[in-house]
Amino acid sequence: MDETRIITTEGLTTCLDPGREWTIISGGWNFLKKQECWEGHEQALITTIRKETKRTEELKEDRYRSPTWAELRALQRINSATRIEEEAAMSAPPFFQSAGRGDLLFWGENEGPMVVIWESLSEQENECWLEESSTMHDWVVWCKSKQGVEEIRSFELSGKEIFFNYGETKSKEEKNKKNGSKKKAHRGQSRAYDTGRGGSKATSKLQ
Secondary structure: OOOOOEEEEOOEEEEOOOOOOEEEEHHHHHHHHOOHHHOOOHHHHHHHHHHHHHHHHHHHHOOOOOOOHHHHHHHHHHHOOOEEEOOOOOOOOOOOOEEEEOOEEEEOOOOOOEEEEHHHOOHHHHHHHHHHHOOOOOEEEEEEOOOOOOOOOHHHHHOEEEEEOHHHHHHHHHHHHHOOOOOOOOOOOEEEEEOOOOHHHHHHHHO
């Protein structure tokens, strides 16, 4: 195989291989290629990033909104999570010891308390996680509130709902109050469920 052309300029890293083109933040590229699971497997990483980039574009077309790093840190504090299941290798936050999605490991070890970003997983990945979660005892799921009559997911039965997207709605309500409006911000756009461990403590941290 000919040498892969990878260039970095102005904070962005680009792969120029025909059929494997992508551009990501250079910090993400530098971080991933240093991880043990990718050492000696740079070509596999390049191909994976291409697939992950395409998947991210599809999520954006479906109007998926990624949680902010502030939200992810708050979720991490709930159960001292060391791993995260979320959308893509390039966007996974480096402050988790391990990250992945389904069978794909981005870095680290596939063990420990975890945070799951529900809408970022495929339907098949969601189903697999639900099966595996029956034997797990320390997880937090971040998901959208259901609209209308929808099937109850098993984590909603086995877990404990611990908060809505409080920080965002509180700031909106404070802004309305300053403007003389009594209107309350809409709540319930996002919810978190955990296994029932330390839920009230997490709520107090987030409020």
